[in-house]
Amino acid sequence: MLTKRFDPLKGEMLQIMDAEGRIVAPELKPDLSDERVLELYKVMLLTRAADTKALQLQRQGRMLTYAPNTGQEAAQVGSAAVLRETDWLVPAFRELGAWLVKGVSLEHIYLYWYGNEWGSHFPENVRMLPISIPIASQLNHALGLAMASKLKGEDDVTIGYVGDGGTSIGDFSEALNFAGVFSAPVVFFIQNNQYAISVKRAVQTKASTLAQKAVAAGIPGIQVDGNDLFAVYAAVEEAVNRARAGEGPTLIEAYTYRLGAHTTSDDPTKYREDDEVLVWQARDPIKRTKEYLIAQGLWSAEQDEAQVAEYEAYALEVFRKVEETGEPQLEDFFKYTYRDMPEHLKEQYQEYVQYLEGKVK
Amino acid sequence: MALMNLVSTVNHTLDHEMARDERVVVFGEDVGVEGGVFRATVGLQKKYGPDRCFDTPLAEGAIVGMAVGMAINGLRPVAEIQFSGFMYPAYNQIVSHVARMRNRTRGRLTLPLVIRMPHGGGIKALEHHSESLESILGHIPGLKIVVPSTPYDAKGLLLSAIRDDDPVFFLEPSKIYRAFRQEVPEEDYTIPIGKAKIVREGEAVTVVTWGAYVHDVMKAAEQLAAEGIDAEVIDLRTIAPFDRAAIVESVKKTGRFVVVHEAMKTFGPGAELIALVNEKAFLYLEAPPTRLTGFDITIPLPRGEHHYFLDADRIAAGIRDVVNF
Ligand SMILES: Cc1ncc(C[n+]2csc(CCOP(=O)(O)OP(=O)(O)O)c2C)c(N)n1
Ligand SMILES: [Mg+2]
Numbered sequence: 001m002l003t004k005r006f007d008p009l010k011g012e013m014l015q016i017m018d019a020e021g022r023i024v025a026p027e028l029k030p031d032l033s034d035e036r037v038l039e040l041y042k043v044m045l046l047t048r049a050a051d052t053k054a055l056q057l058q059r060q061g062r063m064l065t066y067a068p069n070t071g072q073e074a075a076q077v078g079s080a081a082v083l084r085e086t087d088w089l090v091p092a093f094r095e096l097g098a099w100l101v102k103g104v105s106l107e108h109i110y111l112y113w114y115g116n117e118w119g120s121h122f123p124e125n126v127r128m129l130p131i132s133i134p135i136a137s138q139l140n141h142a143l144g145l146a147m148a149s150k151l152k153g154e155d156d157v158t159i160g161y162v163g164d165g166g167t168s169i170g171d172f173s174e175a176l177n178f179a180g181v182f183s184a185p186v187v188f189f190i191q192n193n194q195y196a197i198s199v200k201r202a203v204q205t206k207a208s209t210l211a212q213k214a215v216a217a218g219i220p221g222i223q224v225d226g227n228d229l230f231a232v233y234a235a236v237e238e239a240v241n242r243a244r245a246g247e248g249p250t251l252i253e254a255y256t257y258r259l260g261a262h263t264t265s266d267d268p269t270k271y272r273e274d275d276e277v278l279v280w281q282a283r284d285p286i287k288r289t290k291e292y293l294i295a296q297g298l299w300s301a302e303q304d305e306a307q308v309a310e311y312e313a314y315a316l317e318v319f320r321k322v323e324e325t326g327e328p329q330l331e332d333f334f335k336y337t338y339r340d341m342p343e344h345l346k347e348q349y350q351e352y353v354q355y356l357e358g359k360v361k
Numbered sequence: 362m363a364l365m366n367l368v369s370t371v372n373h374t375l376d377h378e379m380a381r382d383e384r385v386v387v388f389g390e391d392v393g394v395e396g397g398v399f400r401a402t403v404g405l406q407k408k409y410g411p412d413r414c415f416d417t418p419l420a421e422g423a424i425v426g427m428a429v430g431m432a433i434n435g436l437r438p439v440a441e442i443q444f445s446g447f448m449y450p451a452y453n454q455i456v457s458h459v460a461r462m463r464n465r466t467r468g469r470l471t472l473p474l475v476i477r478m479p480h481g482g483g484i485k486a487l488e489h490h491s492e493s494l495e496s497i498l499g500h501i502p503g504l505k506i507v508v509p510s511t512p513y514d515a516k517g518l519l520l521s522a523i524r525d526d527d528p529v530f531f532l533e534p535s536k537i538y539r540a541f542r543q544e545v546p547e548e549d550y551t552i553p554i555g556k557a558k559i560v561r562e563g564e565a566v567t568v569v570t571w572g573a574y575v576h577d578v579m580k581a582a583e584q585l586a587a588e589g590i591d592a593e594v595i596d597l598r599t600i601a602p603f604d605r606a607a608i609v610e611s612v613k614k615t616g617r618f619v620v621v622h623e624a625m626k627t628f629g630p631g632a633e634l635i636a637l638v639n640e641k642a643f644l645y646l647e648a649p650p651t652r653l654t655g656f657d658i659t660i661p662l663p664r665g666e667h668h669y670f671l672d673a674d675r676i677a678a679g680i681r682d683v684v685n686f
Contacts, residue, residue, distance in 0.1 A: 115664030168418035198395035328665040
């Protein structure tokens with residue numbers, strides 16, 4: 001078991017593919033077909049292309065505030081890739097790659113960041129909760145989804161995402177503790193990108209790893225190289241299998257880095273050095289996976305360039321559609337407060353409509 | 362005197378008081394190294410060191426709970442909650458301890474602490490970043506709540522808040538953090554908590570508001586003045602305990618009352634103000650006292666938020682209805 005072999009208290013971190021795309025622990029490499037690896041890599045590329053476009057569009061004033069994923073694609077894609085359709089995914093707000101793998105359309109994602117509630121209305125077959133901005137609050141929902149699966153006698157598993165900052169708030173500890181007590185089929189997945197806005201990871205906890213927070217909850221915990229697609233996949237696969245087999249929860253810390261800003265409202269030069277960013281650029285998960293694929297003869301630099309161009313054009317096309325159709329409908333703000341609109345809300349809505357009509361006249 | 366906007370005034374005022382009173386400590390998420398996501402605490406860590414201005418881990422409950430302990434043990438903590446919508450994890454501390462410590466100990470323990478946070482919306486921010494918490498806080502006995510509408514007032518009120526022996530929530534309207542600048546004296550001055558300010562005198566109708574809406578209401582009042590409607594505009598400034606006398610006196614003069622706020626209508630702060638007017642000035646009224654507020658809905662995501670927030674036109678229309686009743 002990986003969680004037995006890599007002890008977070010001893011600072012042991014699972015890595016299977018190094019920063020140059022070389023396989024350093026072949027015996028641990030997950031059993032993924034070449035096609036599947038390529039498929040996952042392409043989702044990573046799409047994630048980055050979607051980020052690139054969103055940032056450009058935001059600068060043009062066409063997109064609103066956006067939280068980029070750049071640098072964290074392996075953690076996002078590798079973790080969600082393990083799930084099957086009936087498993088649940090509970091996001092924080094920075095897991096675009098995971099959402100795409102789970103089957104959420106880029107159109108939905110863009111629509112949400114465009115500022116329209118319909119961006120959280122996922123299709124019936126997509127078992128993912130809406131983005132959760134109140135940090136770590138979502139982890140208890142992940143716990144609850146998992147408990148329901150268990151109580152209903154179904155073997156679906158839930159994965160809940162959180163950031164390094166989120167591990168400081170009560171909900172995180174509460175969710176871990178409950179999950180341990182009830183042996184809930186849930187995986188808690190931390191994207192430790194080293195920052196909570198400007199606050200460095202070392203300020204969040206005196207503990208040397210976040211994975212070791214599992215110890216006090218009495219559940220397995222493991223730290224993995226979050227920029228290593230294979231390490232992420234292997235750790236999550238083991239955790240999901242355990243959960244599915246009724247063996248309870250796992251905490252996984254993906255050690256990664258936020259190469260971009262916190263959001264488009266943030267300026268990271270105010271609180272971190274370029275040198276640090278350079279170090280992590282060399283560990284870029286996309287670069288590394290690409291080098292692996294090229295070395296395996298599965299991919300080429302030319303194909304890569306073409307694919308990136310195709311995805312950026314696609315992202316732009318999706319955004320254009322969102323721009324065309326993304327204006328919210330007034331009635332929707334009132335309609336979805338309750339199942340049936342109470343009289344006082346109907347009145348507020350109608351009075352406002354009358355006011356708007358009077359203005360047009 | 363220096364020209365300052367609202368956020369630089371908050372910064373200047375914290376600096377002023379930290380220099381004057383070494384019991385003042387400033388902390389919160391991103392408050393130290395970065396100087397706050399809105400830059401309200403910029404430079405304070407450099408100037409006063411990491412013991413007096415520092416970043417905390419991400420946990421609002423601990424931020425407020427720690428402020429309670431610090432205040433009991435001789436400090437004057439000024440804690441920042443990054444956005445009002447993230448205050449809720451601290452609500453247990455606020456309701457169960459911050460508000461009641463004085464009463465529970467019959468005055469033995471008091472909490473001279475300030476909790477600052479951005480307030481309200483209208484800046485196309487993300488979900489949960491546009492909340493108005495007057496009712497959620499104002500319903501709890503023992504809390505003071507202040508909302509400045511200008512840089513000048515912000516300094517005087519924040520100094521009063523830090524020096525107050527009771528816990529004060531200092532709600533900073535994020536929409537006007539950088540909207541305009543004003544002369545703010547370098548010297549020490551305070552503005553009393555609990556005192557409203559008449560920002561426009563008039564005879565036709567009393568309009569009470571606070572925070573960012575003061576500026577929209579003033580625009581509406583100018584529109585109405587051009588039509589011959591002379592509104593009296595009161596900037597409430599303190600939500601708890603609010604200036605009852607100022608409202609009652611004005612309504613006795615004008616006979617009409619309108620309250621304008623961002624918060625939702627039902628159980629919103631306006632309901633309390635109207636109750637006061639009914640209790641204390643009922644026989645002077647010539648029209649039903651009226652609320653212009655947010656709808657009873659979750660504040661929309663940014664693309665639709667303009668439907669939720671009132672602009673000067675809608676405010677003017679609402680006031681006109683009361684005057685023409
Ligand atoms: C309860 C709460 N407090 C504060 C915030 C404001 N905020 C948004 S993101 C963030 C930092 C989150 O850091 P982390 O958990 O590491 O996630 P990351 O942004 O790095 O993905 C903060 C403080 C919030 N959203 N929720
Ligand atoms: Mg982080």
